Amino acid sequence: MADLSLRQIKKSYGNLKILHGIDLDIKSGEFIVFVGPSGCGKSTLLRTIAGLEEITSGELKIAGEVVNDVPPSKRGIAMVFQSYALYPHMTVYDNMAFGMKIAREEKSEIDRRVRQAAEILQLTNYLDRLPKAMSGGQRQRVAIGRAIVRNPKVFLFDEPLSNLDAALRVATRIEIAKLKESMAATTMIYVTHDQVEAMTLADRIVVLKDGRIEQVGTPMELYHHPGNLFVAQFIGSPAMNIVPATIDKAGAKTLIAQVGGRKTDVPVATPADAAGAKISFGVRPEDLRVATGDGALFEGRVDYVEQLGEVQMVYLDVGIADQPLVVKLPGNAEVKRNATMKVTAEADTLHIFDAEGRSFARAQSTAQAA
Amino acid sequence: MAAQILSAIITIIVGVGGAVAYFWGANRLLDLIFPSRGVAGTAAIDNLRRQGLIRPWLFIGPALIILTVYLIYPVVQTLWLSFHGRNGEDFVGFANYTWAFGDREFRNSIFNNLLWLAVVPAACTFLGLVIAVLTDKIWWGTIAKSLIFLPLAISFVGASVIWKFIYEYKGDGQTQIGLLNAIVQFLGGSPQVWISLPFWNNFFLMVILIWIQTGFAMVILSAALRGIPEETIEAAVIDGANPFQIFWKIMIPQIWGTIAVVWTTITILVLKVFDIVLTMTNGQWNSQVLANLMFDWMFRGGGDFGRGATIAIIIMLAVLPIMVWNIRQANRESGDH
Incomplete structure (x- = not known):
């Protein structure tokens, strides 16, 4: 129901700058995930949208209206907190009804909306309970219910799953995805440091680092076409392998030379003056496979194997100190420790980054699966 | 030495x-x-x-x-x-108790004690709470809190001596050295002998205990307020609650247990109030309280052990239920049973 526009949003506490000018447009009904390491400013950004933090400078619009100085309750937002933030002295019913009671809404209307939300979240049997008599997953559902009854234009989630155990986290993640489907018109903004949540839930992901946006894109864009080294290594698990290299021949196709002298053709265009430049060469562990025949991309000694059953992580010593090459192989592949292994990858899964860490853009045709 | x-x-x-x-x-x-x-x-x-x-x-x-x-x-x-007479030897049954409830001074003490009970715990808790909330928001809050906490370190007798100077009255024509009379005179009023004004003198004595005990309430409640999760307050802000609603509907209910413990602890103290009354008026001008009355009968004028003991038992019976409730509440607050 509402689109958001962020223009040069800055936030600082005294001399400490947290956000350095965020520009972002969010379309109505989108599910946006802010992701990044601790201290990247993602929670602060969410809280400025909520109105819990003042914006130092810049302009925030919700549904076309500048809301910089509008109090949180008038912004048409609802927020689900990491610790649920339920009112411990109120029953589930009162927790959900509190906002509407404050707004002096009709009793019958309050009752109708609370019961409707309880129905959606399967909380009908728990309406008389106090939060302390409920499990973590149920509490989180109450927190979501409290947000739903506000009938918000924008739904904000601040790391809502991080206090749940692993199994419950997966179940609740799916519930949130379904909730989004049933509230198609509602814009949702979700903060997490967990890239799995980001990949599975988001229409678009906003990767943040040190108070700046690193890249905005669909999950598959970020995975296949990371804009820089940080995004390349942040999205995907285990992280993308990065090895130093130099450009041997620039052009529509680039020939790169690894430290050992091994040369590889990468189907990425580079400007002519880039020849001889130092670059980072990246390839994801899951894109690597055992090479049959000639033309291996890497060759090294098997230093260590982590067997996970379905897959195994092979750590290859390719002659770069303290930086093993990680290869993700099927669990049933035969791998011997200390044996020499040759691995390779499809040309269109290779990435190269310039000295500043920016990626050389690859044609987008190959990987656009979503 | x-x-x-x-x-x-x-x-x-x-x-x-x-x-x-x-x-x-x-x-x-x-x-x-x-x-x-x-x-x-x-x-x-x-x-x-x-x-x-x-x-x-x-x-x-x-x-x-x-x-x-x-x-x-x-x-x-x-x-x-x-149950025995003034020398503690002859059995008199309930005679001391029937005497007590018929005695004018005893009934006056009961009335005054109830007055103390109604005013002091409420005033200390209320002021402590308000100060705890206000000092949380200002940079010199810690200094203010230390100053308000300080009277707690002064003995009741010492505090009474200080306040005796504040309420001091000098006869007509003499310079008023009492702070309160100085203020009254400055405002154009005529000086009063504050502690001998029946009924109202009770309140002047209560002020002393409030002055001492507010610091206690403030410290405990301040800690409890800090224990309120910040996110519940933010959730209330998003729900549209104004600062008053947040205070009354979100913060107070969350520290209700602590408020009860502070309230009852001061209530017990008030039931035993003695030093202040002894030092300021010794129960004259209708300001008598039970503990001072007990002391009077026990040790003054040759002493009446029976009546003194009777008053002591009545005080104990009054304190007991509050004590039990207080300990239960405190145990529940700290999580064990």
């Missing part, structure tokens, strides 16, 4: 050393009587179990005995005295 310090040090050494020696010695003796080492398997296990049964009693024994001698025995003795 040197001799006093020396004797204090010796007392500490003997006291602490004695306690250590007792625990060590008692434990050692138990080991000798029921040895667990160097004996055959089953015998060793039996002895260990016997040791386990006896040891707690050995260790808490001294404390138990001392508590019995200094707490339980006096209670029983006081109860016994309350």
